[in-house]
Amino acid sequence: MSHPIRRWAAPAVTAALLLASAACSTGDAAAPGAAPDHDTPAPDRITTAYDLPERAYPESITVDPRTGDVYASSFLTGAIYRATPGTTAAETFLAAGADGRRTANGVQVDAAGRLWVIDHTAGITVYDTGTRALLARFDVPAAGQPFVNDLAITPDGSVYVTDSVRNVVYRIGPDQLADALAHGGHGGELRVHLDLGAAKDPAARNPMTLNGIAADDAGRYLIVVDMTNGDLYRVSTGPQPTVQRVARTGGDALDGDGLELRGDTLWVVHNKGNAVSRWRLGDDGAKAELQHRVTDPALDIPTSIVHTVGHALVTVSQFDKNGPYGDGVPAGFRIVEISQL
Secondary structure, three states: OHHHHHHHOOOOHHHEEEEHHHHHOOOOOOOOOOOOOOOOHHHHHEEEEOOOOOOOOEEEEEEEEOOOOOOEEEOOOOOOOEEEOOEOOOOEOOOHHHHHOOOOOEEEOOOEEEEEEEEOEEEEEEOOOOOOOOOEEEEEEOOOOOEEEEEEOOOOOOOOEEOOOOOOEEOOOOOHHHHHHHHHOOEEEEEEEEEEEHHHOOOOOOOOEEEEEEEEOOOOOOEEEOOOOOOOEEEEEOOOOOEEEEEEOOOOOOOOEEEEEOEEEEEEOOOOOOOOEEEEEEEOOOOOEEEEEEEOOOOEEEEEEEEEEOOEEEEEOOOOOOEOOOOOOOOOOOOEEOOOO
């Protein structure tokens, strides 16, 4: 099998997305003035929820709100896996290389049962989860060597997408999707919702690298993470969007990858930190206080989180085991459950 992951980006992009986070990480050390240590090593509370196929290297995870089916993407091959409630192993839902996709990042299922899949090298494809039919495609803008990474869907059907190189958030509106469905699935290029570059903390030592994104329940704002500086940003979804840096207390979001937001609770997955943290948002998303953090080597570079029926499911990527981070030997690939989150 070929290794498209070795050529998914130019060296500068690879360094920014995969290696810079290690250089700037402070491990589990608390920020100055932070609350006491929130880490809770508890390997006995991290259990396997679903086994994944060989060489899965899972990147993102989502749940179909209608059926409870769990979908996970393979960053190495572009395959999509599906696990149904009551089973212990995921099946291949979309094969590696399907529709020309050689890698897969963020995935989400919308309220209508459509599966949205990001290929950072090409754009976004949309599938019917019932028939597996390809419904629509949206292309990544060619300028500026973009790296489309993660997505969130708001109640009105809008889809918001991060670009880790251009540091913008794109938006696909319901009208744009409807137009694509009416014209053979051709959705055109992604359209910029907001450029976050100007909002970066002037004191930050590292380039901004946007990664995970999550929407509040009402769809009024988004929370976006800058993985290399550990900052969170609040982005409004109105016709004249604004951005502000979230005021954090108790910790940071270094190595922040996947995000999940429910009510006023935000979860941050810290990939190279082998951790997942839980935050309490306040002031309409403008403030975040660290409530709890679980750090454990068993997470083995986690990349995404989703809750379903009270269970917190996390992808164990093993990207450092003959994947994009290094040349080690992977164990069996899996999705785990963390009971205390």
